[in-house]
Amino acid sequence: MALDPKDFPVEEHALPNGLQIRLLRDNALPVATLYSFFRVGSRNERPGITGISHLFEHMMFNGSRKYGPKEFDRRLESAGGSSNAYTSNDLTAYYEDFASDALPLVLDLESDRMASLTIDDNSLAREREVVKEERRFRTDNDIDGMMDEAMGALAFLAHPYRWPVIGWMTDIDAITRQDCEKYFRTYYAPNNCTLVLVGDFDSQKALGLIEQLYAPVPTGEPLPTVAVGEPPQKGERRAVIRYPSQAPAVLVGFRGPGGQDPDSLVLDLIETALSSGEGARLKRALVYQQELCVDAGVFFGWRMDPGLFEVSLKLNPGVDPLRAESSLFAELSRFCDEELSPKELDRAKNLVRAQLLRGLSTSNGRAHTIGQMEMMLGTWRAMLDLGDRYSSITAADLKRVAQKTFAPHRRNVVTLIPGEVES
């Protein structure tokens, strides 16, 4: 099931300063979405300034030469738009959803902050406090967050995926204005950015505006090399967290391939077969049949470098984590020992393809997918034949990749035990 290129007439342009532009018109509704993807995330950081990518994402809303403090969102909302952003291990994305007649303003706002962001001590001090609150919310007082943070530090010894995207609290406190200024000059240059515009607009006019507004922004220096080395894992690793929770929890991580590796698509199908829908293997076995878990989820996201295939078990109160682990490993072993039945394989493929289609049902979803494909697979065109690539995967492929990924010596296990830390 390939997507018909006629349904996705994406225009590709580039400016002499290196800015990449992708345009997709759709005038079904009077709205549009603009994404600005920057190839920078926590993998571009170093110890001492972990979390700067995310902190910087916050700083991007604090004013630039033409639009002062508080003006970015004020002007955007006044014109019928809203904005947000996210930072991952690999990239930072900013987006605006807006009434289509606000396009000139949106482009002006975005290009102005790329050209001339203001970074001052006062706004940095305030934003630092906001980020620390975010960290307390998502990590320090959240079981999934604290386990995920422990998993990164356990599974990676050398690679920057070792630290959390939000950064260590002490580093958030230590980042200076000078760090931010250097970071901005290095990573927020047009040659490190891809713009994706989807929705109701005139292509010629939109492109003209982009050229007019972005062409004066100078090209940046080549990006620093990222230290992506990571020694091979030679045995199972474990970490324990004690926290006054209602129930135990287990998070198991296996080192997986990078997003560009074809085995990533195989792992997408394994993820789906294990955890998508009520009939998924882990849900059926651990939640419904053995009643060990409230929920059993799997997360495998494409990353630029080899990342993690994670299984999260939210256990029923009183369940022994080792018993749940043992059931989980038995299910994973089944994947390694037996090929998936044609029925289960079809189910997984249908679910993955349907998810892909549903992701394209909104302007924001189409813009995000186009940008993600550019960032992770090098071209938006990869989305056109993604369905066909999933279709061509065989049960033998799943077995082979499962054997490679789920080997016991590649396991990393974080266990959360209810209780206080003994002082």
Place this chain on the structure above:
Amino acid sequence: MSKDLALPPHAIEKLPSGLTLLAIQKRGLPLFHARLSLPAGACEDPRGKSGLAQFTVDLLRRGTRRRPAQDVDDLIESMGAQLYADASMEEAALALTVPAELAGRALDALLEVALEPAFEESEVSAARRRTVAALQSDLDEPSSVAARAVVTLGYGPGHPYAHPGAGFRRDVESFSAEDPRGFHATRYQQSGALFAVVGKDEPNQLLALLREKLAQWQGSWPGPAQRLQLQFSALPPGDGLRAVIIHKPDATQAQVRIVSPGLPRTTPRYAEAVAMNTALGGGFTSLLVDAIRVDRGLSYSVSTRLHMNRRAGLSIFSSFTKNETLRELIDVALEKMRGYAADGPSEDSLDKARSYLAGLFPLGLESHEALAEQIADALLDGVGLDHLAKYRSRVLAVTAEQAKAIAAELSPARPGAQLVVVGEAEVARRALAGLCPTEVRQLEEFA
């Protein structure tokens, strides 16, 4: 931007049984979406049986009269679909999206699950254990505890909306197979239900398919049943601010809610209420976000929300902050909200709120799922399709006088408001000293 929104081609038909059919044409992606809404929401939970509406809808897929649970999962998921099955306060809803060529199969699957659940004893017992475990686990999420406390305290004792949709553990523990069976037999009725479909075909073609499938399943609907009328009394005004602290050991951050009575979704003042709320705490540049997050860095998240059910609603302030700044956050929030109640929004902030709401509104109608849900809800709430088509012009027409008047009526911080804090009890008690009468309650009371 002032023009009304043209809804996509659609057709509506009300059957003599009281079931409403809705067909919406959406060109583009080759998808088909079906959504069945039934008058079986959480407000229908019998006294002492909170959570029964949700429990019943959760159980629908755990086996039908034709096939066991695993085969139901296979039936749905082999189409690449995931069944949405959930109960709001008003309705139980079942929905799924499939490739367009599987429309007929999807409708059959949805009707089988909705109309012919088996409610086997063993499945009901297992579901009860799962739900009880999940309710206990939810206590680990401070924001989830706060949400449960807000509806319980906000609507007050005896009100049909005064419990979390998932119910209380003490009630769920009492469920037997007779409970979901009885709830299904009396609430899964055609009268008051709505079946919506969204696809590429003309609305009349979609309606014809829906009628054909309904005819095949006609005999499966539960027979007519008498239901008790629900009593929706007005929310009682309180005297002054009072606080409930819910003790969460080891929390380094406190969740804060301030709640007062609001308006029902059917209010004719919907547009002015929404515009007023947006300027107060709805958008990213609202008064409260500015004061609490941007100016003081006290929190990552600040908002006010109008929790609008069909017959009553709440006005809710939400935020969180580290233990050390709990009192400062509450003081700033109360001061700003009281000032707003007295003065209303500035002309600038109201103008911004109007444009923001009008500009972004079409985004809420983009996907198949959103289209079906928005139009179905407008019909079920009895507010009509103008609620959607004229939303933008109505919001843009809200005046400063209207916004000021409704700000005074709907401020979460007006006299009688309830302050809910989920966090370390001792820390919170010290922070709230001298502010208002305070009561400490245990986490388990909200399980």
